[in-house]
Amino acid sequence: MQQMNAQRPDRIKRDPAPSRAAYRIHRLWLTPLFRALLRVGLPSFTVIMLIGLYVSDAENRERMNNIAREFRAAIETRDEFMVKLMAIDGATVPVAADIREVLSQDFPVSSFDLDLEAMKAQVETLDAVKSAQLRIQSGGVLQILVMERIPAIVWRNNQGTVLLDAAGVLVGPVETRMDRADLPLVAGEGAQDHIPEALDLLQAAAPIMDRVKGLVRIGERRWDIVLDRNQRILLPADDPILAMARIITLDDAQDMLARDLSVVDMRLGYRPTIRLQHDAADGLRRIRVSEIGVTQE
Incomplete structure (x- = not known):
């Protein structure tokens, strides 16, 4: 027994304390950031690397693009996203026709292919359109709400005759003056820049409006009011x-404009002057000659 014990070497007892490397690994594993990198970062990096390797191939990229295009087309061409017709509200027939011509949109079309802001800008390029709103209604209807400019005056210039609104903005052409005989007439270069003032003048001339033929802008600085019977009122700048x-006050008091006057000059406010008609001036001269006893040959 002693001999067997003598043959068995004494076992070396292991130190229960961990090694330095094991201790460091254990401490590192207890770090939240390190555990997050292993659990999330490493798998994510692996997936990203695999995707990168896959898309680095041109054929794979083209295949992915085709799949994406087909998927998008399948969504965009669904019936609930298709616009089938256009409805225009608030516009007259000629303006509505101009809007359809400007947009020139073929239907049906996917709502994803319509740039409503660009279409709105196109509609508002028309002279007769003050503002426009575009929206897609249920049922596949492109709704266009139009606010037209309201013609307030006819402007005759060297290029022809056009309609202006109350702010002097172009509304559109007009063939002849008689096509819009219901609107007042202005003429002269620069008149379009002073339309609010012209409308105020016409309002001030309301008591004699039935005799007013129009306003003429003189030298781009002042107005003449043209009346019937070849009469003209020269206004100051x-x-x-x-x-x-x-x-108007003088006419009410003395019927001044009913007399044989050709011009009433108000350019000098402190000294208004009048000019007689040619026949009236000749008659006045004859009266003066007879009063002084001189005979004209």
């Missing part, structure tokens, strides 16, 4: 409304 009010 400054405060023409006040000068017009004085004309």
